[in-house]
Amino acid sequence: xxxxxxxxxxxxxxxxxxxxxxxxxxxxxxxxxxxxxxxxxxxxxxxxxxxxxxxxxxxxxxxxxxxxxxxxxxxxxxxxxxxxxxxxxxxxxxxxxxxxxxxxxxxxxxxxxxxxxxxxxxxxxxxxxxxxxxxxxxxxxxxxxxxxxxxxxxxxxxxxxxxxxxxxxxxxxxxxxxxxxxxxxxxxxxxxxxxxxxxxxxxxxxxxxxxxxxxxxxxxxxxxxxxxxxxxxxxxxxxxxxxxxxxxxxxxxxxxxxxxxxxxxxxxxxxxxxxxxxxxxxxxxxxxxxxxxxxxxxxxxxxxxxxxxxxxxxxxxxxxxxxxxxxxxxxxxxxxxxxxxxxxxxxxxxxxxxxxxxxxxxxxxxxxxxxxxxxxxxxxxxxxxxxxxxxxxxxxxxxxxxxxxxxxxxxxxxxxxxxxxxxxxxxxx
Amino acid sequence: xxxxxxxxxxxxxxxxxxxxxxxxxxxxxxxxxxxxxxxxxxxxxxxxxxxxxxxxxxxxxxxxxxxxxxxxxxxxxxxxxxxxxxxxxxxxxxxxxxxxx
Numbered sequence: 001x002x003x004x005x006x007x008x009x010x011x012x013x014x015x016x017x018x019x020x021x022x023x024x025x026x027x028x029x030x031x032x033x034x035x036x037x038x039x040x041x042x043x044x045x046x047x048x049x050x051x052x053x054x055x056x057x058x059x060x061x062x063x064x065x066x067x068x069x070x071x072x073x074x075x076x077x078x079x080x081x082x083x084x085x086x087x088x089x090x091x092x093x094x095x096x097x098x099x100x101x102x103x104x105x106x107x108x109x110x111x112x113x114x115x116x117x118x119x120x121x122x123x124x125x126x127x128x129x130x131x132x133x134x135x136x137x138x139x140x141x142x143x144x145x146x147x148x149x150x151x152x153x154x155x156x157x158x159x160x161x162x163x164x165x166x167x168x169x170x171x172x173x174x175x176x177x178x179x180x181x182x183x184x185x186x187x188x189x190x191x192x193x194x195x196x197x198x199x200x201x202x203x204x205x206x207x208x209x210x211x212x213x214x215x216x217x218x219x220x221x222x223x224x225x226x227x228x229x230x231x232x233x234x235x236x237x238x239x240x241x242x243x244x245x246x247x248x249x250x251x252x253x254x255x256x257x258x259x260x261x262x263x264x265x266x267x268x269x270x271x272x273x274x275x276x277x278x279x280x281x282x283x284x285x286x287x288x289x290x291x292x293x294x295x296x297x298x299x300x301x302x303x304x305x306x307x308x309x310x311x312x313x314x315x316x317x318x319x320x321x322x323x324x325x326x327x328x329x330x331x332x333x334x335x336x337x338x339x340x341x342x343x344x345x346x347x348x349x350x351x352x353x354x355x356x357x358x359x360x361x362x363x364x365x366x367x368x369x370x371x372x373x374x375x376x377x378x379x380x381x382x383x384x385x386x387x388x389x390x391x392x393x394x395x396x397x398x399x400x401x402x403x404x405x406x407x408x409x410x411x412x413x414x415x416x417x418x419x420x421x422x423x424x425x426x427x428x429x
Numbered sequence: 430x431x432x433x434x435x436x437x438x439x440x441x442x443x444x445x446x447x448x449x450x451x452x453x454x455x456x457x458x459x460x461x462x463x464x465x466x467x468x469x470x471x472x473x474x475x476x477x478x479x480x481x482x483x484x485x486x487x488x489x490x491x492x493x494x495x496x497x498x499x500x501x502x503x504x505x506x507x508x509x510x511x512x513x514x515x516x517x518x519x520x521x522x523x524x525x526x527x528x529x530x
Contacts, residue, residue, distance in 0.1 A: 023478045027461065027518055 039073040443512040460519045468513045
């Protein structure tokens with residue numbers, strides 16, 4: 001716990017900076033709160049009748065309409081393109097991008113939900129093919145992007161759903177997340193929306209994919225770092241975690257270990273990576289082969305050449321940094337710092353990229369200044385990959401410990417490798 | 430003089446600050462986030478009243494006020510900060526993940 005921060009400088013008075021008018025004025029201008037505005041309007045149905053108790057949202061600020069359908073949003077600072085959204089029971093959500101934020105009186109007319117009056121309530125029973133202990137949560141998908149968690153312990157589970165009436169293209173499926181290592185995966189085929197009543201939904205057990213990982217050249221001894229292997233399934237541009245393998249030392253030489261993967265019954269390309277912190281600097285080789293027939297992974301061997309996938313230390317070739325991509329990351333940060341303990345802070349370079357390569361001359365001006373200030377010292381380079389914001393694991397896997405994937409350890413790079421570094425014309429006074 | 434000032438600023442550098450430590454200053458609008466340059470460099474620019482550099486850094490957002498999405502991410506990731514007081518302002522910098530001290 002750090003002590004509370006009080007804005008009292010400990011500098012000797014003779015050295016204490018008293019902000020001059022110029023810099024102080026610049027920062028003080030930044031401290032002025034943005035102008036707060038008020039957005040008012042009325043919400044009506046298509047017939048013009050006021051809609052009370054409806055929610056109007058803008059930039060996270062929510063206002064409820066009164067009995068006369070009026071609303072008042074305060075404390076907002078809208079910009080063009082901000083989305084004004086209205087939701088009311090029995091009506092579809094209605095959104096309006098603000099093109100002119102000064103036009104603060106908006107009349108909203110939500111469209112009625114086409115099937116709101118004909119929805120059905122169903123008692124759905126999820127039935128296993130045979131009694132078995134499952135002890136896991138499945139997700140029921142209504143086909144409209146909404147997932148309903150259903151805990152399934154053993155046998156059957158019952159759940160009540162409100163679904164559209166028959167004839168609306170209703171589909172229902174059960175999805176098992178892939179938290180890995182998993183026990184079973186279940187799926188349910190899409191269902192035609194039945195009339196009101198009960199529906200018994202048979203679950204089908206989906207076999208997982210079993211791979212065998214062969215570990216070679218693992219360091220021996222009880223103090224060898226653990227192996228933390230993640231295998232991701234990549235399909236049509238989306239990637240999800242298919243399984244994980246964690247092994248603690250000591251490792252038997254050339255060990256074959258089964259690795260159970262959940263590919264959700266679909267064809268996908270496998271990519272793998274290691275948690276570098278778990279085995280920094282080791283010489284290692286992991287090969288995969290599939291022993292599961294009758295599925296998309298049965299072609300043997302699966303061409304996973306992990307030495308090429310391993311997140312090795314960044315190699316500095318000329319002015320280009322290369323590293324091994326992370327299967328779930330599209331955003332990379334590059335840190336470059338002298339080794340004198342100075343705070344390196346936020347990354348000098350960030351980019352959304354599917355290439356594991358950055359060209360140093362593209363570094364922005366502050367980075368150039370950073371690299372220039374002392375040629376005598378070695379520097380440290382580190383690349384950190386952030387997981388894509390849209391990474392989808394159905395909310396069932398706790399990735400909180402993996403929010404930032406360290407794609408390389410801190411690696412000392414002599415400044416001479418970075419040099420010659422010519423000042424950029426824009427940096428010249 | 431500059432080296433003396435840098436050394437003094439270095440002595441004042443607060444590390445491993447928690448969000449709750451700096452949040453009151455963020456709410457007061459006197460906290461500024463520094464990206465891409467070291468806190469010492471930023472503090473030195475303020476201390477020497479280098480208006481041109483500060484103007485450039487404000488323009489390219491090397492120094493900027495924390496945004497709402499920053500706060501949300503910091504809360505979620507339990508970010509720690511390095512902090513440097515240049516009264517009446519507080520300069521902040523995210524601790525790099527796994528940064529060496």
